[in-house]
Amino acid sequence: MTYTHHLTLDQPYAQAVESVRAALSEQGFGIITEIDMRATFAKKLDADAAEEIGDYIILGACNPSLARQALAAEPQLGALLPCNVIVRAGGDGSLVEAMDPRVMVQLSDSDQVRVVAEDADTRLGAALATLSRSA
Template identity: 50%
Template structure:
């Protein structure tokens, strides 16, 4: 079982970030965190790497449902979506599969929420 859904798009990295943010918004997600991994690696380790960002996406209605079913589900929130440059004007976009990550919890009610979120994240990635 894979733990993410991904696709590669052809555009500049900053344009990809804008497109992903818009596609997530169309599915009801806001961005709670935006981690520039490449900048952090440069600052902390002096290491150069290709652009790589982690967007922490949250759909408030889905988060509310999940929290009502599992009070500690916040350990798995928000849903991470990555963007990484894989070549000139080529960016991979990948989103976590909540079904895979939350399956370990073993709460069948949570499985329905996880599937709904997975469907929304897949639609967002595919729409980019």
């Protein structure tokens, strides 16, 4: 089962993170959570674990109007929000992976949720397409 959309950017990690932020913003997503996995592993595990994971950030992207619609349809969908977008250093650039919002539809039979998931997927797809063109 595929649950992410992904691409590789020919950009150094820090630049890729900023490019992803900008592309998401253009599609109406704000970043409401941010988890630096390297720093978390260093703090909670050890330096070896931090080095092993490398540069890896999880951005919690949220489009408030889409989140409002989803939560109005099914309040428990909050457990699946925000849409996580990963940026991590790779051998040939930076890897970007975005959660496929249509996964929510597999857990809900609501037509309202389907509409929101399709809209979110279209917007995330457009953000990734923008990144792909600029790479």
